[in-house]
Amino acid sequence: MIADRGLDWRRCDRARVARDPRFDGRFFTGVLTTRIYCRPTCPVKPAKSRNVVFFPTASAAERAGFRPCLRCRPEAAPGTPAWHGAAATVSRAVRLIERGFLDGGKSVEDLADALGMTPRHLRRLFVRYAGASPTAVATTRRVQRAKALIDETSMPMSAIAFAAGFASIRRFNAAFRAVYRRPPTAVRRARRRRAEPVVPRALRRRSGQVEVARV
Ligand SMILES: [Zn+2]
Numbered sequence: 001m002i003a004d005r006g007l008d009w010r011r012c013d014r015a016r017v018a019r020d021p022r023f024d025g026r027f028f029t030g031v032l033t034t035r036i037y038c039r040p041t042c043p044v045k046p047a048k049s050r051n052v053v054f055f056p057t058a059s060a061a062e063r064a065g066f067r068p069c070l071r072c073r074p075e076a077a078p079g080t081p082a083w084h085g086a087a088a089t090v091s092r093a094v095r096l097i098e099r100g101f102l103d104g105g106k107s108v109e110d111l112a113d114a115l116g117m118t119p120r121h122l123r124r125l126f127v128r129y130a131g132a133s134p135t136a137v138a139t140t141r142r143v144q145r146a147k148a149l150i151d152e153t154s155m156p157m158s159a160i161a162f163a164a165g166f167a168s169i170r171r172f173n174a175a176f177r178a179v180y181r182r183p184p185t186a187v188r189r190a191r192r193r194r195a196e197p198v199v200p201r202a203l204r205r206r207s208g209q210v211e212v213a214r215v
Pocket of ligand 1: 039044069070071
């Protein structure tokens with residue numbers, strides 16, 4: 001049974017059985033035997049296919065007489081006000097982190113405080129909406145800033161570490177290595193090599209510069 005012509009029943013059913021998160025918020029499943037409706041990602045054991053109908057929105061499910069599941073909380077699905085609220089909070093937090101909130105010795109607890117929630121709730125929102133912890137987001141930003149400074153300036157590494165927001169050179173080196181699999185100095189050396197003037201091959205051959213360079 002298809003409750004809405006805009007939904008492909010078989011695709012919805014496959015997504016629901018697989019708990020495919022890509023479909024979260026794009027349809028809701030009504031279970032005919034319980035009159036409960038769920039998100040595609042509901043952790044409860046999926047109902048038999050012959051017992052389900054699909055709705056494009058939570059309100060369509062409710063109008064058809066289904067009530068929201070208490071486990072998967074359809075009211076917090078992507079696209080809903082609760083979801084937008086949480087996503088907006090995380091965007092705000094990410095902007096604060098990008099402006100260096102966590103770089104000046106402030107902690108995730110301080111960040112949660114600034115946003116008016118518990119650190120635990122903030123961490124949970126981050127994992128769900130940003131796919132990483134606040135600390136990881138801050139570290140990524142620092143490494144990106146450092147990489148830009150390595151590429152665009154000739155500042156010494158120690159100055160880059162602090163300008164990028166790292167609390168110590170040791171942390172800068174460790175975070176940089178974790179991302180680029182090499183120390184920051186190696187990235188700069190590679191850049192210097194690339195930046196050396198290149199003599200066209202034909203010219204080198206004619207003037208014998210290749211041999212000179214090999215000596
Ligand atoms: Zn559910």
